[in-house]
Amino acid sequence: MTIRIGLIGAGGMGRAHLARIANDLSGAVITAVADINHDAAVSAAEPYGAKAYDSSEALINAPEVDAVVIATFGKAHAPDVIRCIEAGKYVLCEKPLATTAEDCLRIMEAERKAGKRLVTVGFMRRFDAGYQEMKAVLDSGEHGYATLVHCRHRNPSVPEGYTTRNMIDDTAIHEIDICRYLLGEEIASVRIDTPRATSRRFEHLQDPLVLVATTASGVLIDDEVNVNIQFGYSIECELVMEAGTVRLGDQEKVHVRDVHGNRNAMCQSHIDRFQTAFNTEFQSWINAVARDEHTGSTSWDGYAATCVVDAALESLGNGGREVSVSMIDKPTFYA
Structure with missing residues (x-):
């Protein structure tokens, strides 16, 4: 099974993740990129033949996206993580999970309501x-x-x-x-x-x-x-x-x-320093998503x-x- 991944956040970290998924890892393809900067989304998506979105919500709900990587700034994480949970899609969210404990609690509540662990926090160490x-x-x-x-x-x-x-x-x-x-x-x-x-x-x-x-x-x-x-x-x-x-x-x-x-x-x-750790983290996540399993740190660890x-x-x-x-x-x- 090939996992179709959508990326939210076309900055430096997001583009590094796109490159590792395309060039270093197996079992996944990039199908969508979203960023509030339209030109950034387009320029990040084009090399991989992916679709560019101006809205993270549209990407999360897109039928060509099986799982989501979030690489935006911390204050923007919580709403998108919760949308991924509500859509039933696995999500790897770069740290921090959220910038307040209250937002982390909201994420955990959404996950418990969904009945399965869907959130991995990007603590690559x-x-x-x-x-x-x-x-x-x-x-x-x-x-x-x-x-x-x-x-x-x-x-x-x-x-x-x-x-x-x-x-x-x-x-x-x-x-x-x-x-x-x-x-x-x-x-x-x-x-x-x-x-x-x-x-x-x-x-x-x-x-x-x-x-x-x-x-x-x-x-x-x-x-x-x-x-x-x-x-x-x-x-x-x-x-x-x-x-x-x-x-x-x-x-x-x-x-x-x-x-x-x-x-x-x-x-x-x-x-x-941590290129190998990043690759191992992402490959483990991709493999787990293909098995419909959670891997890595949890929402509790983010909280x-x-x-x-x-x-x-x-x-x-x-x-x-x-x-x-x-x-x-x-x-x-x-x-």
């Missing part, structure tokens, strides 16, 4: 081989239980429109989710620390910052978010257990030893991450005081 290996080491129990997680999320630079809020809701949200995935438990409280700001930032930006979180069992997580580090896109994670550690460093692309020293090339973007983001933003606004994460009890539907 769950499909990264390094993180999966880290989880396997912890889950083996050989080194005891987790006590600490140290995370680093470093970008070479960010555009002027990127805000301090984005450091949490667009950047740190990846560490929030991957720590929940690694540890298999929820984050109970969070605070934001603000170190001395780098002179390399735009003046409106507080950069770097550190998100400090505590899980339900007491594991302490620290996440350095440093988005103007200049040298590269560097994602690091160290999981500390009772009798050992497991560490994921930045992915080495090329290692050179010569008269100038011992050095390796650095990744420069999230596409560069839980958003609740942590909300608490972190509250901490940022109140001078860095610790804030408890407020969540409903996990519905059995997502158990």
Whole structure:
């Protein structure tokens, strides 16, 4: 069975997904692209012989679309995710699932009403081989239980429109989710620390910052978010257990030893670093849709991450005081 995919959002991320579906993956074709910018929809759709739509609602209801990928900005996600659920179509929505916990609750209610899990949230790090290996080491129990997680999320630079809020809701949200995935438990409280700001930032930006979180069992997580580090896109994670550690460093692309020293090339973007994880995530989703099954993270995972983001933003606004994460009890539907 070939899955006919419609894309909502013809920006950079959406076009990257179109290219991977067409060039790197199997079992799917692109049949429709929607964007509020008509010219963007047309230019993204044409290379794949897909139909261009000006309305996401029209694309979702189109008979030539079996499943939907959403790659618009976060505030636009919730209405389209709910429309996909109501149309009975599987949807892979880029993070965040929604920008408010209330919208996430509406999505979960629509999904429970539909009677099946249809929503996958684009937390692609769950499909990264390094993180999966880290989880396997912890889950083996050989080194005891987790006590600490140290995370680093470093970008070479960010555009002027990127805000301090984005450091949490667009950047740190990846560490929030991957720590929940690694540890298999929820984050109970969070605070934001603000170190001395780098002179390399735009003046409106507080950069770097550190998100400090505590899980339900007491594991302490620290996440350095440093988005103007200049040298590269560097994602690091160290999981500390009772009798050992497991560490994921930045992915080495090329290692050179010569008269100038011992050095390796650095990744420069999230596409560069996580291309394989993106491909694995999408291929897994396509295969699951063909079997009429859900795969990957759920609407609950999107909701839980958003609740942590909300608490972190509250901490940022109140001078860095610790804030408890407020969540409903996990519905059995997502158990």
